[in-house]
Amino acid sequence: MLNSPFSSVPIMGIPFAQTTRVQFVNHLQNRIDAHQNTFVITANPEIVMYAGRNPAYHTTLLSADYISADGIGIVKAAQALDTPLPERITGYDIFTDLLRWAETNQKKVYFLGAKPAVITALAAKVAHDFPHIQVVGAQDGYYQDETAITTAIANHQPDLIFVATGFPKQEQFIAEHRHLADGLWMGVGGSFDVFVGAVKRAPKFWQDHHLEWFYRLVTDPRRLKRQLIIPQFMWKIHQLKHKRD
Numbered sequence: 546m547l548n549s550p551f552s553s554v555p556i557m558g559i560p561f562a563q564t565t566r567v568q569f570v571n572h573l574q575n576r577i578d579a580h581q582n583t584f585v586i587t588a589n590p591e592i593v594m595y596a597g598r599n600p601a602y603h604t605t606l607l608s609a610d611y612i613s614a615d616g617i618g619i620v621k622a623a624q625a626l627d628t629p630l631p632e633r634i635t636g637y638d639i640f641t642d643l644l645r646w647a648e649t650n651q652k653k654v655y656f657l658g659a660k661p662a663v664i665t666a667l668a669a670k671v672a673h674d675f676p677h678i679q680v681v682g683a684q685d686g687y688y689q690d691e692t693a694i695t696t697a698i699a700n701h702q703p704d705l706i707f708v709a710t711g712f713p714k715q716e717q718f719i720a721e722h723r724h725l726a727d728g729l730w731m732g733v734g735g736s737f738d739v740f741v742g743a744v745k746r747a748p749k750f751w752q753d754h755h756l757e758w759f760y761r762l763v764t765d766p767r768r769l770k771r772q773l774i775i776p777q778f779m780w781k782i783h784q785l786k787h788k789r790d
């Protein structure tokens with residue numbers, strides 16, 4: 546993050562870019578236009594906690610050019626540590642902002658990740674909604690051999706490469722292969738599922754009552770283990786603050 550125009554806010558050893566969504570996306574667009582190789586990570590409390598337990602993944606995170614605060618938990622932690630971040634910048638927001646911009650600027654995009662039915666639906670939706678984007682590849686995330694993927698990326702030189710295989714897989718893939726094309730490489734987690742509507746947001750009642758997390762938990766109980774990491778994260782931040790004060 547040597548050439549970053551943004552100052553950074555460290556949270557448990559992970560440097561978050563101190564910027565707004567508009568500033569950040571503009572900056573990324575300039576870098577894409579200049580064909581600068583760029584690795585963006587959008588990190589939430591789960592990712593920060595995972596990096597704390599996995600030194601190799603921690604090193605991968607530090608190799609990114611920018612890390613954005615994906616989740617209100619990160620923004621709250623920054624506030625608690627008296628080094629506030631201006632706002633939450635989610636992976637999904639950056640993804641959709643960049644798709645709209647790629648349409649206007651006729652950029653080349655490679656999509657990697659999600660289930661076969663989701664990536665097929667995504668390719669159809671992009672062709673319909675953003676006809677000027679050049680889709681140079683749309684490959685599901687359940688591949689056995691990555692050679693076909695890396696060869697296609699090297700041959701097509703996409704301006705944007707979105708990898709939606711979930712963490713830590715997506716960041717490891719990008720760190721290993723980003724030298725293949727001087728574009729923007731970004732891990733976007735479950736964004737393809739949301740984009741095509743395979744994963745629905747909670748009905749309005751639950752959203753209005755700030756209970757979307759509870760709705761997701763009840764409809765997908767496998768999330769319980771993942772959501773339990775958030776109180777652990779907040780406890781760690783509390784301890785850090787206490788030690789420092």
Ligand code: UDP
Pocket residue numbers: 658659660685686687709710711712714733734735736737738
């Ligand atoms: N995924 C994938 N390959 C894998 C494992 C997961 O493409 O080997 C996809 C999965 O289908 C989903 C996305 O990765 O579309 C993100 O999964 P997850 O639910 O972990 O996302 P998050 O909740 O972290 O955004």
